[in-house]
Amino acid sequence: MKIKHSLAAFILASSTLLSLSSAAQVAAAPHPEPKISFENYVEQLKQQALEKGFSEALVEQSFADVVYHKRAVKADRNQPESVETLETYLPKRVPDWKVNKAKDMLSKHKAELTKIGKQFGVQPRFIVSLWALESNFGRITGNFNVVSALATMAYDGRRESFFKSQLFDALTILEQGHIKISDMKGSWAGAMGHNQFMPSSFLAYAADGDGDGKKDIWNNTSDVFASIANYLKKVGWDNEITWARQVKLPENFDYKLAIPQNTGGRKPWLKQWSLTEMKLSDWQAAGVRKFNGNDLPHVDITAALVFPDGEEGRAYLAYDNYKSLMHWNLSYYFVTSVGHLADRIKFDQ
Incomplete structure (x- = not known):
């Protein structure tokens, strides 16, 4: 054999919480520097973006409507925990209505799914399945301004380096012209479009399915399908x-x-x-x-x-x-x- x-x-990364061992140590410890305001933090992000080579016009336009989203921080810190088994999970995630809807979508988009499936070597049923489970066929994609969401999560500080990196990747996507700033919407964590790509995943895997020069995973099903298929192909499908x-x-x-x-x-x-x-x-x-x-x-x-x-x-x-x-x-x-x-x-x- x-x-x-x-x-x-x-x-899976885990974080370690540090504590002082006694009240005396607490009293003796230096007072932490007060956290800067979100507005000042955004100014720092803008300066860092300029230093990375992004144009002043792009930076000003991208950050023009940035706001702090308390809702995003709350969602991140209070993600629900529940005890599930596959026997309870699958009926909720894959109910009969979703199966029927997926079959309808497979039929409706048969021509482009067949073309993209052959191009990338991925069975169309898996493309549709990921589309269904990530965003309910594009119906639930998030309505947060992505730059705002990522700036908020970076400012929160728990995963600052990760979210700052995603923010600069989002600016690259805008710089490349795939989506307008006003239309770049996503989840509270910055996951975008029908396939809920983080900006780094967009840059690595998004594909132009209809040859129009843009990779629009927010509105264009050809690009959505091609991006899902390209992702799977690149990771060994x-x-x-x-x-x-x-x-x-x-x-x-x-x-x-x-x-x-x-x-x-x-x-x-x-x-x-x-x-x-x-x-x-x-x-x-x-x-x-x-x-x-x-x-x-x-x-x-x-x-x-x-x-x-x-x-x-x-x-x-x-x-x-x-x-x-x-x-x-x-x-x-x-x-x-x-x-x-x-x-x-x-x-x-």
Whole structure:
């Protein structure tokens, strides 16, 4: 049985809170410098933008209507936490109405999806599935001025370097002329358009689907579809295979075959670790079967077993395209919802 280990470098950054050990230390500690006003902070951002080579006209126009969004900071600090399993998550994320809508959109945009799918080597059903789950087919994209949102998040300070970098990337997008300043809208965190790209992702992956010289992920479905497909292609998508399949494990399955015991857990998006990959024939020999009990496909590809809810929950044989979807969003649940919707689109036709 041939086994290989493929490192999945999925690291989630964590912050450490420092505290003083006694009241005496607090009294002895120097008083922190008072935080500058948001208005003064914006002036600093403008100066830094000029130093990076952006024109004075662009900088003045981009920051002309910048305001501090308390709502964005509140949303960032109070993101809801809930205990979910795939059994409760999937019905909410992929309800029947969304499946039906996705099938309608696949039919409505068949010509351009087919063209873009062939151009980039990505099955149209996955393009539509990401479009559906990111923005409800472009209906929910956020109404924050992106420059304002990013300036607000940078000023908040918890991830200042990241959001400042995104802000300067947003200025680059404006400089390149893809969207008007007044139309550059997004989420409270600065995610933009139908596919909710952060500015850095836009610069890396956005594509001009209709050849008009612009990459408009806010209004142009050809550009939206091409950008989704280009992203997947650049992170290794294989048009010849699917994403994963739910499987049934034998009684007394040896989980050491799936997860090396030095990983310290079952959730690879929390830390760096290796998943065991084997050929489907080796998983077959280990007793793994399709969810309906039939034999696995007789094809020469490798897969890793993943357990989004731990060993007591669903088991999936994940192919290389699963990794590509994890690049998009570092969450087993999100990836499973994308694949589940794409499968519903395919199998319900």
